[in-house]
Amino acid sequence: MSLIVLGTVATDTVKTPFGLRKNILGGSAAHFSMSARLFTPVNIVAAVGEDFPAKYINLLKQRGVILDALTREKGKSFSWTGEYEGDLNTAITRKTELGVLLTFDPKITAQQKNIKYVFLANIDPHIQRKLLDQIRAPRLVAMDTMNFWIDTQRRALLKMLKRVDIFVANDQEARSLSGENNLLKAAKRLRALGPEMILIKKGEHGVLFYSRKFIFALPAYPCEKVIDPTGAGDTFAGGFMGYLARTGKVDAASIKNALAYGTIAASFNIEDFGLDRTAGLSLGDLTARLKQFKKIVL
């Protein structure tokens, strides 16, 4: 089953203890799709500006990502400038330029309206709604967000939560939106807001998945080489949703495998800047590391 992702395709300027990269390909939809494409056809819904490098569009195309709903609009592309210090766990945002995102109105093709698997990456919840409204009969909708929307668009966000099956958040966001420090309690409260399933990303500490029927906890894959963690969460989500869309099931075993594949995809993402590592991956690379991962965890 194919998959559609709404999010950003951006240029990032990233500084980590391992170097500085200027105007590299980034954005939630780019990271998500570079991972999801290993499992299933993936469609990007996003806008870039007139300044957006053609080579980045070509890279996505060459990797099989479907760009029918990627529009080039008047104005500047969305861009993010950030930095990581010592422990590489927390990004310090130096600059965010919204550019074309300010007026972004997602439009998809007639064919795309029939897609069943939807991922609404972190973006204004009003834009998330506009995309979801166009999907005729979604089977599985997952949604991410960030503290900025929790703080400024809470009402729109809460409305969206009632329409999605899976809410994806990092631990900070889960705590902030639920008002609960304990992550299991936080997940319970978030589930009461609508989504059947809650997926809490904890960065280097792995993930916690919560639903009425089952709870899963997975550590991250232990990585020695951590160069740039930007996009790890979206890469995780791409592997997770990609696997679910490929299998077409949402039972316990599929969810577990999806979490494991997401974890492995993210472990590759952080090994180099931007999409440098994930753009060169095959599903075989993921499966080989997954085998290793299964020996490492219980």
Add this chain to the structure above:
Amino acid sequence: MSLIVLGTVATDTVKTPFGLRKNILGGSAAHFSMSARLFTPVNIVAAVGEDFPAKYINLLKQRGVILDALTREKGKSFSWTGEYEGDLNTAITRKTELGVLLTFDPKITAQQKNIKYVFLANIDPHIQRKLLDQIRAPRLVAMDTMNFWIDTQRRALLKMLKRVDIFVANDQEARSLSGENNLLKAAKRLRALGPEMILIKKGEHGVLFYSRKFIFALPAYPCEKVIDPTGAGDTFAGGFMGYLARTGKVDAASIKNALAYGTIAASFNIEDFGLDRTAGLSLGDLTARLKQFKKIVL
């Protein structure tokens, strides 16, 4: 095989968002043994002062802990006063009274000198050495420490590291002693200092085990009820070492099971103040929750 633990038996005064408990039974050796006793006979080497409540000694005795090397000495007992705020992950120490620890010189019986499994809980590395010198033919020695000793007794600590098989540290301590932020790299560096195995405790995020032959990563057992995390690390170590001493093996499967039992023991410890929860446990309680845990992780 029986087990010997050097550490503290103390009175703790603990404040968490769930209440305040004054002068309750605590200390590394008490927490360790309350967990290890579920697997194997465990001997405590520690000193308490004249003021130490007899009821606490009796509780340990009733639970089968061997107290031949627990001495009552002139002076005050070791006591710790601490507090946890919001996320319950970090203890804020309000007061530490060393009391009899200042002059503690561990002495064990002729029989205890033949014990093969040794746990040196967090205490001055000179005292750790004095105990280890008395063990005739140790088979498996594990050692814990804290930032205070890393900062003030580094040389003595490094000497001890050459004599132990397993070094147990929390993530902060591992980073501080190795000078390396990435935990896998930190573990490698620590292993180069002597111990064949490195066990990094990450609190609510689980554990990372590193040796030349294998790496294991486990999440913590997801707990909704977190009342008082004091002693969770020593409770973990008690389950871990207790299981290894019981099986008499140190192969991959035994290490994995030991890590899992340690994780489960710790998950009970945090559900109530001090030793209130672990004092009432049976091995059956641990095994039942372990079964649940195996469903939750991969």
